[in-house]
Amino acid sequence: xTPLLLAPLGLAALAALLVPLLIHxxxxxxxxxxxxxxxxxxxxxxxxxxxxxxxxxxxxxxxLLLVACLALLLARPAVLGWHDDTPQVLVAPGVDPxxxxxxxxxxxxxxxxxxxFPDVADGTPVPDTPVSSLIRQFDAELPEGTPLTILVPPVxxxxxxxQLRLTREVTWRIVDSPALPVEAAPPPAxxxxxxxxxxxxxxxxxxxxxxxxxxxxxxxxxxxxxxLPPADQVLVWLTPGPVPQAVTDWIDDGxxxxxxxxxxxxxxATTQTLWADEAGQPLVEGGPLGAGxxxxxxxxxxxxxxxxxxxxxxxxxxxxxxxxxxPPPARVDAxxxxxxxxxxxxxxxxxxxxxxxxxxxxxxFCVERFLATRRKRFAx
Amino acid sequence: MARAPLTIPPxxxxxxxxxxxxxxxxxxxxxxxxxxxxxxxxxxxFAQYRAYEPGDEPRRIDWKLFARSDKFFVREAEQESPVxxxxxxxxxxxxxxxxxxxxxxxxxxxAGLLALCTAQLALMQGDRFGWIALRDHGLVVADPHxxxxxxxxxxxxxxxxxxxxxxxxxxxxxPLWERIGANDLVLFLSDxxxxxxxxxxxxxxxxxxxxxxxxxxxxxxRDFPFDGGYRFLEPETGEALIGDGKALREDFLARFxxxxxxxxxxxxxxxxxxxxxxxxxxxxxxxxVFFGRGAPPP
Numbered sequence: 002x003t004p005l006l007l008a009p010l011g012l013a014a015l016a017a018l019l020v021p022l023l024i025h026x027x028x029x030x031x032x033x034x035x036x037x038x039x040x041x042x043x044x045x046x047x048x049x050x051x052x053x054x055x056x057x058x059x060x061x062x063x064x065l066l067l068v069a070c071l072a073l074l075l076a077r078p079a080v081l082g083w084h085d086d087t088p089q090v091l092v093a094p095g096v097d098p099x100x101x102x103x104x105x106x107x108x109x110x111x112x113x114x115x116x117x118f119p120d121v122a123d124g125t126p127v128p129d130t131p132v133s134s135l136i137r138q139f140d141a142e143l144p145e146g147t148p149l150t151i152l153v154p155p156v157x158x159x160x161x162x163x164q165l166r167l168t169r170e171v172t173w174r175i176v177d178s179p180a181l182p183v184e185a186a187p188p189p190a191x192x193x194x195x196x197x198x199x200x201x202x203x204x205x206x207x208x209x210x211x212x213x214x215x216x217x218x219x220x221x222x223x224x225x226x227x228x229l230p231p232a233d234q235v236l237v238w239l240t241p242g243p244v245p246q247a248v249t250d251w252i253d254d255g256x257x258x259x260x261x262x263x264x265x266x267x268x269x270a271t272t273q274t275l276w277a278d279e280a281g282q283p284l285v286e287g288g289p290l291g292a293g294x295x296x297x298x299x300x301x302x303x304x305x306x307x308x309x310x311x312x313x314x315x316x317x318x319x320x321x322x323x324x325x326x327x328p329p330p331a332r333v334d335a336x337x338x339x340x341x342x343x344x345x346x347x348x349x350x351x352x353x354x355x356x357x358x359x360x361x362x363x364x365x366f367c368v369e370r371f372l373a374t375r376r377k378r379f380a381x
Numbered sequence: 382m383a384r385a386p387l388t389i390p391p392x393x394x395x396x397x398x399x400x401x402x403x404x405x406x407x408x409x410x411x412x413x414x415x416x417x418x419x420x421x422x423x424x425x426x427f428a429q430y431r432a433y434e435p436g437d438e439p440r441r442i443d444w445k446l447f448a449r450s451d452k453f454f455v456r457e458a459e460q461e462s463p464v465x466x467x468x469x470x471x472x473x474x475x476x477x478x479x480x481x482x483x484x485x486x487x488x489x490x491x492a493g494l495l496a497l498c499t500a501q502l503a504l505m506q507g508d509r510f511g512w513i514a515l516r517d518h519g520l521v522v523a524d525p526h527x528x529x530x531x532x533x534x535x536x537x538x539x540x541x542x543x544x545x546x547x548x549x550x551x552x553x554x555x556p557l558w559e560r561i562g563a564n565d566l567v568l569f570l571s572d573x574x575x576x577x578x579x580x581x582x583x584x585x586x587x588x589x590x591x592x593x594x595x596x597x598x599x600x601x602x603r604d605f606p607f608d609g610g611y612r613f614l615e616p617e618t619g620e621a622l623i624g625d626g627k628a629l630r631e632d633f634l635a636r637f638x639x640x641x642x643x644x645x646x647x648x649x650x651x652x653x654x655x656x657x658x659x660x661x662x663x664x665x666x667x668x669x670v671f672f673g674r675g676a677p678p679p
């Protein structure tokens with residue numbers, strides 16, 4: 002254990018020790034008027050009226066101590082290497098709490114793998130927690146040498162692509178648990194809202210065909226003008242010329258827009274090719290714009306310029322382009338995901354003692370008040 | 382300042398029953414009464430028999446009764462004497478001083494209570510008693526009488542008495558000489574800091590009055606328990622002295638003891654019996670010193 006101060010400049014407040022001292026000495030020099038008929042036998046010679054003299058040592062010492070403790074509080078005392086070494090047990094979401102309790106024993110303190118690591122008794126965590134990230138965090142914050150047990154269901158959700166490489170050997174126990182719910186239905190096919198210039202209806206059919214290919218109940222509408230669809234639909238903007246500010250704002254707010262090659266817009270700096278033909282020539286490029294995405298055809302939407310419009314894979318390619326990216330795979334066979342040891346341990350932050358010091362100061366204050374106000378002090 | 386009326390505490394009242402006011406002239410040498418009496422006839426009036434006690438004069442034993450009962454009895458006469466007890470109370474400003482530890486117990490309260498105890502003694506044995514409060518803005522004089530009415534009047538008047546002003550000069554004291562009789566007993570209650578007071582009782586003693594002096598002192602004057610800076614104020618002259626209590630203490634105690642010794646010598650020389658009463662002592666202590674036989678109470 003190494004004591005240290007996090008803000009040593011706070012010790013400058015020790016200068017305040019002078020205050021009780023000065024008050025104490027000042028009090029000594031006051032002149033209490035007192036009637037005294039035998040005055041003529043008092044020595045009238047002038048003499049030093051008051052020397053530096055202390056009485057009520059205990060009270061003075063207590064007040065000095067109080068001020069010193071306050072100064073120390075400002076200096077934020079802490080201690081390094083004072084840690085709790087009790088074994089820790091983490092429970093992954095999906096494990097039945099009763100089963101976890103049975104597996105860990107009655108006395109163990111069980112914590113969910115969830116932000117802030119709540120106690121298991123405090124309810125179940127939300128299902129999509131970043132489990133591997135939280136395990137790494139807990140391991141990093143745990144002092145070296147503290148045993149860690151992790152209870153996981155046979156199929157562990159919420160993991161990321163990296164292997165678990167921790168700073169210690171972990172007891173990895175698989176607890177029989179109810180199977181994870183079957184994945185919900187696949188997301189619905191995207192809805193297309195085409196905006197085109199007057200008379201330029203030729204490319205519409207490719208998009209309509211694609212929408213019909215995606216779903217038996219195609220969601221497709223086409224119109225002229227610049228009425229904007231709801232944010233969950235995909236805007237296909239085929240109007241030539243500069244893209245209005247309203248459209249850019251709509252994309253900025255989280256919409257996905259696919260522009261024709263005639264649309265004039267400043268593409269974002271991170272623009273890259275998203276769809277290329279067999280020869281590797283770009284067909285669609287795009288990138289994120291604000292909270293949304295902007296995509297743009299690089300060729301005119303005529304089969305002569307872009308044979309892929311007629312290709313059987315057009316509908317599929319278009320859907321992949323405009324659909325939001327699928328979530329990464331997050332489920333793993335827990336047995337295969339057992340963590341390995343060997344990561345370099347992290348230095349732990351020192352533990353602050355301010356709370357304890359505050360309690361001590363409160364106690365000192367109570368004692369000081371008691372001494373300062375007791376009746377005996379005013380008896381004479 | 383409203384003060385509670387003076388009353389004698391019960392335990393002191395019971396102690397007073399052991400005492401008798403006696404003058405030097407009747408220390409068991411003459412006559413039947415308690416005091417020397419010029420009027421012998423009245424002193425012969427029979428009052429009661431009481432059992433003989435060691436110390437009684439053999440001639441006061443009633444031998445006829447002894448012959449009848451085979452026991453010694455002493456004939457006691459009704460006390461009848463012209464001796465009056467005068468209580469002279471200093472009422473100058475210095476008498477209003479009290480200790481800080483007990484601010485409601487001034488020197489003048491002690492003087493009043495001691496006067497009341499003396500009056501109680503006089504009342505019990507039928508002596509006349511009167512009092513004079515000495516102050517420079519008019520003396521308070523009560524001529525001696527006997528009886529409970531006089532006692533109650535004294536109780537009320539002394540309760541009202543407050544220490545203020547200075548000590549009266551010789552001119553203002555002239556009425557004393559007309560009133561205090563030649564053989565009267567004079568009890569002088571004062572702090573004895575005023576030269577005028579000492580001179581007065583010296584003259585009284587020289588003129589044949591029996592004077593008893595009680596010097597009333599505060600605890601602070603005896604112990605000087607001051608620690609720290611103080612501004613000492615003389616209540617009568619208004620002089621002030623600023624000083625550190627601890628530094629002044631030793632010197633003051635030595636000087637004050639010397640002053641008291643000088644005063645004692647002076648009073649002894651004048652034939653005045655005297656004692657001191659500090660405010661934390663029992664109020665009847667001076668009476669036990671003057672009239673008691675055993676050890677005085679603390």
